[in-house]
Amino acid sequence: MEPGTEATIRLVVAVAVFAGMAAWEILAPRRKLTAGRVARWPSNLGVAVVDALLVRLVLPAAVIGVSLYASGHGIGLFHWLNLRLSVAAIAGFFALDLAIYAQHVMFHHVPWLWRLHRMHHADLDIDVTTGFRFHPFEILISLGIKIVVVLALGVPPVAVFVFEVVLNATSLFNHSNVSMRPGLDRILRLVLVTPDMHRVHHSVVRCETDSNFGFNLPWWDRLFRTYRREPAAGHNGITIGLPEFRDARELRLDRMLTQPFRSEDARS
Ligand SMILES: [Zn+2]
Numbered sequence: 001m002e003p004g005t006e007a008t009i010r011l012v013v014a015v016a017v018f019a020g021m022a023a024w025e026i027l028a029p030r031r032k033l034t035a036g037r038v039a040r041w042p043s044n045l046g047v048a049v050v051d052a053l054l055v056r057l058v059l060p061a062a063v064i065g066v067s068l069y070a071s072g073h074g075i076g077l078f079h080w081l082n083l084r085l086s087v088a089a090i091a092g093f094f095a096l097d098l099a100i101y102a103q104h105v106m107f108h109h110v111p112w113l114w115r116l117h118r119m120h121h122a123d124l125d126i127d128v129t130t131g132f133r134f135h136p137f138e139i140l141i142s143l144g145i146k147i148v149v150v151l152a153l154g155v156p157p158v159a160v161f162v163f164e165v166v167l168n169a170t171s172l173f174n175h176s177n178v179s180m181r182p183g184l185d186r187i188l189r190l191v192l193v194t195p196d197m198h199r200v201h202h203s204v205v206r207c208e209t210d211s212n213f214g215f216n217l218p219w220w221d222r223l224f225r226t227y228r229r230e231p232a233a234g235h236n237g238i239t240i241g242l243p244e245f246r247d248a249r250e251l252r253l254d255r256m257l258t259q260p261f262r263s264e265d266a267r268s
């Protein structure tokens with residue numbers, strides 16, 4: 001597949017999922033927003049554009065490129081084990097998802113990484129646009145981690161591609177403010193991180209922020225005991241955000257991008 005085709009498919013899927021989830025949450029919202037859309041959407045969508053430009057300019061199709069190189073040169077554990085492509089692809093998908101879970105835990109517990117990641121948590125509401133709200137430096141570090149995993153294991157390009165598309169889609173899905181029947185949430189939660197599950201992670205209460213780290217598969221949180229079924233205050237009583245960034249000015253794009261370099265650090 002041409003790198004341009006890969007980028008186009010990723011973009012089309014992301015825009016389609018964004019439009020679908022935005023329509024769903026506007027028609028059937030789970031919670032009433034506190035800061036609202038007008039104050040937040042331009043910045044959250046703005047950071048999505050910054051991230052797309054940065055990653056596209058600095059590292060075009062980087063992870064897929066590394067994966068193609070590894071498969072062309074027989075690099076990585078899966079090649080040495082002579083795994084069939086289908087087995088290597090499935091194992092690679094799971095390994096990448098576990099790596100993203102581990103990276104997320106690390107971003108919470110290593111102070112300088114938390115400074116980058118806390119911008120994601122500083123949003124005063126959580127909706128589909130929060131799924132785009134990652135600091136560009138966090139995106140770059142995440143790319144580096146994915147490259148290491150792909151090289152070490154020799155994850156096939158098809159698995160990398162599917163993983164990237166699915167992760168973009170699930171990030172938009174699980175941040176959205178959509179109303180869903182409890183029965184549907186329970187069933188989906190067996191295989192997928194649902195909006196109700198990820199919302200706990202955006203609670204202002206520290207022990208709730210430090211739970212439900214998964215973005216895609218919900219199993220790692222259960223396995224490593226970081227799973228929390230629901231927020232103590234309930235989904236309608238939960239306060240979203242961080243104690244140190246309650247000012248609505250912090251929702252501006254320029255303030256968001258400089259948050260890592262300012263001294264409002266609550267965590268040591
Ligand atoms: Zn987090």
Ligand SMILES: [Zn+2]
Nearest residue numbers: 120175198201
């Ligand atoms: Zn989140």
